[in-house]
Each structure stands twice: as C-alpha cells, then as structure tokens.
Amino acid sequence: MPEHYKPLTSSLRSRLLILTFLFVMVISALIYPTSIASFRQDYLETRLENAQIAALALEAAPGNMVSPELEQRLLNQSGVIAIIMRREDKSLLLGYDVMPEEVEATFDLRNPSLGTLIMDAFNTLEQGGNRAIRVVGDPMVPGTRMLEITMDESGLFAALKNYSNNVLVLSLITSLFTGILVYLALHWLLVRPMRRLKDRIVSFRRKPEAVPAKMRQNRRPDEIGLVERELVRMQEELRLNLKQKSNLAALGEAVAKINHDLRNILATAQLASDSLQRVDHPGVQKVSRRLVNSVSRAVALCESTIRHGKADDPVPEKEWTPLGELVADVAASLGLEEDSKFEFNCDVDDDITVYADPEQLHRVLLNLCRNARDVQGDEGSILVGAKKDKDGTVHIKVTDKGPGIPEAIRPTLFKAFQSSRAGGTGLGLATARDIVLSHGGQIGLAETGAEGTTFMICLPGEEN
DSSP: OOTTOOOGGGSHHHHHHHHHHHHHHHHHHHHHHHHHHHHHHHHHHHHHHHHHHHHHHHHHSGGGOOOHHHHHHHHHHHTOSEEEEEESSOEEEESOTTOOSOOOEEEEOSSOOHHHHHHHHHHHHHHTTOOEEEEEEOOOSTTEEEEEEEEETHHHHHHHHHHHHHHHHHHHHHHHHHHHHHHHHHIIIIIHHHHHHHHHHHHHHHOTTSOOOOOOOOOOOSHHHHHHHHHHHHHHHHHHHHHHHHHHHHHHHHHHHHHHHHHHHHHHHHHHHHHHHTSOOHHHHHHHHHHHHHHHHHHHHHHHHHHHTSSSOOOOOOEEEEHHHHHHHHHHHHTTTTOTTEEEEEEOOTTOEEEEOHHHHHHHHHHHHHHHHHHTTTSEEEEEEEEEOTTSOEEEEEEEOSOOOOGGGGGGTTSTTOOSSTTOOSOHHHHHHHHHHHTTOEEEEEEEETTEEEEEEEEOSSOO
C-alpha cells in the first residue's frame, strides 16, 4: 500500500469524528434513564391535577352528584378511569361504577426516590401498556387527605415510547452535529498543524540535507506552536551538523590521500634539517633547531593520523611540562620574537608546570597565538599569562589587541568550520577545544571587545 494512502478509519480526523459521535451517544444513554423517569412522573402528576379539577366539579354539583354523561366527560378530560378524592369530612368518587375489577400495579408519587422512578419507567415500557394501574399523589386542594386515580397504562406507554424515540433521534442529530463541530474545531486546531508536522518530518527523513521552501513561522503560543518551532529549529541544527559531517568526511578523504605522500616529503625535510644542525654557525643552529622541532611535530602528526585512521587526536600522553618553555617555543615557531612590529610578552613564572601532553598543548597555544597574530594584521601585541591555584589548576590566558569577535559568531566559535575571520578554515579553535577537553580541562572566551580578546584555558593539576 502506498505510504500516502490511508484508509478512512485510520486517519486521525475520522477517528475524532467517530469518537465524538460515540461519546455524545454514551452521554445521552447515561442521561436517558433519568429523563424518562422525569417524563413519566410529569405525565402522572398532570393526570392527578386534572383529576383534582374534575373532583372539584363534582363537589360543586348539588348533592355531589352529576349525570352519567357529565361524569364520563370529566373522566375523559382527565385521562383516567376513576377518581377518589378523600376530604376531611367526605369522599368524592368519579367512575366508581366502571372501575376495573383488578388493578395490576399501584404507584405512590408522594415521596418517590429517583431509583424507584427509573425502575417504574422501564417497567412501564416492559409491560407494553396492557395494565390498569392505581396512582396516589399529593393533593393540591387544602383540606384533602388523599388523591387517588385509576387509569389505563396504554396512554402512558405510548407517550413513553414516543418520548424514547424522540430522545434517540435527538441524540443522533446532536451527536452528528456535535461530532461535525468538534471535528472541524479539532481539524483546524490540531489535525492541520499535526499533518503539517507529519509532512515536514517525512520530507526531512527522505532528504535531510535539502533546504525546504520558506514557510510562514508559526506563532501559536500553545504546545502545538512550540513543538513546530522546536522541530524547525532541530531540523536546522541537524542539517547544519550533517553539512559539517559532510565537510569533515570530504576533508578526511583528502587527508587520507595526501597524508602518506606528505609524510615522505616531511621525512626528506627532516633529513635536510638534520644536516643543517651539523653546520657550526650560531644563527644556523638556532634556526635549524626550530626547523627540526616543527618538522618532527608534523611527522608525528601524520604518523598519528595514519595509525588511528582519522584526524582525531590520540589519548594525551601527559607529563609535567614547564609552561614557560612551551610558550617560548610557540613564539619561536611563529617567529614572533624576531618580528619588530609585534610585541610578544610571556607572563609565566619559571616554576609553573602543567600536567599535559606537551605536543598537544603546543598545538593549542600555537592555534590561539596564530589567530591572535592574524586578526591584528601587520602589527600588534600578544600576551600569554598563567597562574596556578592551590589545588594545582593552571589558568592560561592568551590576550591580543585585535578588533574583537562579532557577537553573531560567538555561540559557534568552537565548532568546526565556523571561522571567525576571513580566510580561516574554522578548525583551529575546534581542535584546541577537543584537545583541552581530552585533558579534562576547559577552554572558553573570557572577554572580547574593541580593545582586544582574551581566551582562557584551565587545566587540572593532577590526573582525573
């Protein structure tokens, strides 16, 4: 069966319509026993009232006697067979001569309970109107002790049956119209946005990297609006992550292709730098040491990448490393010490050591200092400072006097491929973050503005 085809009974809209219809019918069925008992009580009380009026007409007649014709007319108008009204001093009788020999049921309406009225109503429907019944009720005329009527139940049965049919028809009509109204309301408030969410989710599942057409933003304040906005935000984030992963995959493939050849080239450069170290000249010795260290780090990085099969950093090989020497090596690698236009200051005490992988920490500081140099242009200032807490935690600050980092890119500053400057790859800060986290530390943007930017690195003093 095609995915877009759904049977009528399986759709949410049709289920809402059917459930609403059933609920209204259930409520009508629960109300029906009470309503039919009330209808029967009103019917019998109306007959009692008519009977009292007929009995008063008899009382007003001379000798409390009326002609047989008038008596029959009074009984017919009252809808009963016989009437007995007992006053304080006398009893008034109508239809005594035609009263049936046997009365099959007697009902007392003077103080009935709801359960009794309901049972009597269903009993009337069950008997089919083939009984003569006696009904006793509260008289309205002062000075009357009791009012009793005898009547044929066929009229009451027909009225109850007609009333039941009317209730059934009215319930069906009410259920239908209520179901339609509820269906339309729920369709507008729930089904339409849910179907829109469904279409968006299905479309995203089929083509997660495709950018959808511009949709009007849902501003509903309820849960549906919140879910739709969160879904859109989640899809945008997932789409961005997929794009980043695609970039990483392409970058990894490129690295895998060039890494082997690059290692061979670096090995040749390493042999040449070794030869330079044998030259007995102070300037050449200084430059060659710097060159040998840089080439050695590059070769080690290539070998690590080949060994692990990916560009992720291996587990840090931690050791106690003098931080001042590491910062000086970073400055030498970037040529900052000889650059007269750049002021490089190292505010690190000689006794501060860090428990870290020296090669990986070198990469972190190298990335931060290179970024600090690049954002300042041809001249500027870089300050690397550090202090050590009593618990051994080392706090390293790298400060520049650049133009600051725009507020729009600060939330994604440490994400891959989110470069904060033109021409950047967006991998330097992401790599630094991964290395610091692997050491159990933290890295973050301490402050930034028109007067410069400061990055903070916190490294624990002991093994976690």
